[in-house]
Amino acid sequence: MISGTLLAVILSLCVTFGANVSVLLQSPNLERVTKGHTARLQCTMRNAAVTHIDVHWYRLERQIKVVWILTYDVRNITQRYPGFTERFQPSRDPSSNSFILTISNVRPRDTGVYYCMVSDNVPGTGSQLIVDIANPVVLLQSPSLKHVTRGHTAQLQCIMRNAAVKHTTVKWDKQKPGSHYVRILTHGKDGSTQWSPGFTERFQPSRDSSSNSFILTITNVQPNDTAVYYCSVRGSIYGRGSRIIVNRANPPVLLQSPSLEWVTEGQTAHLQCIMRNASVTDTTVKWYHQKTGCCKVQILTHSKYGSTQWSPGFSERIQSSRDPSNNSFILTITNVQPTDAGVYYCSVWRKIYGRGSQLNIISVNPPVLLQSPSLECVTEGHSAQLQCTMRNASVTHTDVHWDRERPGNNTEWVLTHDVRNITQWSPGFTERFQSTRDPSSNSFILTITNVQPNDAGVYYCKVWEDISGNGTRLTVMGSVLNPAVVQFPTVQSVREGQTVRMTVHHQEQQTARSDQSLVTTVPQEKKRQDDDSFQK
Known part of the structure; x- marks a missing residue:
């Protein structure tokens, strides 16, 4: 708690006078006292007796202002400085060779660092007093x-x-x-x-x-x-x-046009947002993109000062501008891609939105999705892997959606895996369903771990909102196989009058459970009937 200046004084005095210089050790270093209570600060002296030396007490306020409190001489006479009353009482404790400063009924303005000092100008190490208010404001x-x-x-x-x-x-x-x-x-x-x-x-x-x-x-x-x-x-x-x-007395109104825009892949799209009751040149605008089944995602912010800040995942292909002639914001998307399809919203004042413009992309060679296998049989608790190979587009630049169709039910959305490799699951589906990409085969992969009976159904991959694969049917088998009966030999030639031996194996869980042998003799009449039938 001692200041740099005071520490320098102590060190210089120690060097000048050696080991016989008085040393003052104060305690505690920090004292917290509630308003109205009593604080007790101790100053222990080395190399001199407290009963034979005067002591001075002062307070350092806000680390800059020194305020002298009192002087307590060897005759036990106290001289207080202006502003300090008998609430501040000095004393000596010969048993510990210490000076004591007792402050009764402490007040917030008593907060500060208190120092003792003896006649040879040696200060103590300081005790910080903090007065807490019992009922703070x-x-x-x-x-x-x-x-x-x-x-x-x-x-x-x-x-x-x-x-x-x-x-x-x-x-x-x-x-x-x-x-x-x-x-x-x-x-x-x-x-x-x-x-x-x-x-x-x-x-x-x-x-x-x-x-x-x-x-x-x-x-x-x-x-x-x-x-x-x-x-x-x-x-x-x-x-x-x-x-x-x-x-404003009349808050802004945003009118977007066109409500539906069809653009061929690789071309440019222009979306307009006319504002009423405010000037576009004095207003910051934000643009959002919403794909089917997803939330709005902010594309960019175009400030009223002209600067544009793009959100992660969006590039300068998408540009915002203003047309003061008709008080409009304009969103221009160059070299449109299938992933640009969706509804675009303009927004001002953080809470005012337009009604949106739907952008659909027309492809010269639309993607084709080929799913394999067409039927996947998996034992309960194992993993299933469904593949969706895409033609005419790259899987690394295309969002994919996976849907499931169950008998008697409508198709339900499972998940969406976007080009940023962010997966959004439909409620009810967990991370057991994982979507990945395999660029080497230009395929989307759906992996289902720990398959359960209710996972059964036909799974479809889908891109560009409306292009679906041919589907893969997933059948989930129980963990215990149905018993199988195996009979052999399948073909055996014997002569008339000889004995035929046939063995039947009853299997369960791939383990022979019982063997039964049937021994019979082929009669001559039966042999003739069989021969006659064969000749006919």
Whole structure:
């Protein structure tokens, strides 16, 4: 707790006077005391007796300001400096050769680092005292969110607990998204108001003693007043903030066209978003892409300053522009690919969306999906692997969807595996169903581990939203095979009157369970009948 300067003094004195220089060791290093309680700071001295030397106590405030407290001489006479009362009591403890400073009924302003010093200008190591408030001040702001129409008035409340607003100075700050706090004004406990540069008397503070609240009133609110507002007291106690969103009297309306656009693969698509009640040159726009069965994915942000920020996975093939002549945002997609198919949405003000434009891609040579095997029989608990080979397109540049069809049921979506190798499963399907790509054979692979009876059905791969494979039927067999009967030999030639031996094996789980032998003699009459039948 000792400052660099004081440490330098100690070291220099130790070098100058040697081992006989007094050394002061203070304890504790840190003392936390609740307001109204008593603090006791100890200063143990080496190489001298506390009963034969004067001691001085001082306090270092905020690491910069030294405040002398008192001097306690060898006659036990105390001389206090202005501002310090008998709450600060010095004493000596000869048993431990220590000076003691006792502070009763501690107050928040007693917080600081306390040092003892003896007559040879040797300071102690310092004890930091922190005074905690038994019932700390709490600021409760309301409302947490307030929508205000442009030109109207907004009023924010900040209720204070455990202190009186009429005796407390309050500060109001403003924070916009992605920015630092900006001080709006300071409202002193004497009623005076000091505005920061850039803020006018549109921002008025007041107090409501009946609810022990600070009030901030903003008249004629403007769009740039949209932000989070914080009240604060005592330098470090803040409320949780109140968010103001300023709406226009007539909020923007976005009209997208065309509602449906067909474009040949490799060509260029233009999607328009006309805005009403606001200017496109003063508004940031965001564009989203939504594929069938998926959520909206943000493509880019085109700020009102002209810069464009693309989301991961999207490139400069997709460009946003403005057409002030008809107050429109334009989305241009060059060299369109099958994966560009979907619905595109423009959005402003974070919550206002157009109704979307559906983009369909026409391919000169559309993909062909060939699934194999056509029938896959798998034992319960084993793994199944279904292959979907694609022609006329690359699997590495194409999203794939897997569907399942069960007898008597409609086709259900299993999962989607996109070009970024992100898999989205349908509710009810888990990671037992894994989709991969095999570029060497230009195939999609669906692997089902630990197959269960309810996995049975016909599985279809699908690309470009509407191109499906021929399907693979998955049949799941029980873990115990049905008994099999094997009879041999299948062919045996014998002469009339000889004996025939035939053996039947009854198998279960690939293990011979029982053998039965049938021995018979071929009679002559039976042999003749068989011969006659054969000749006929």
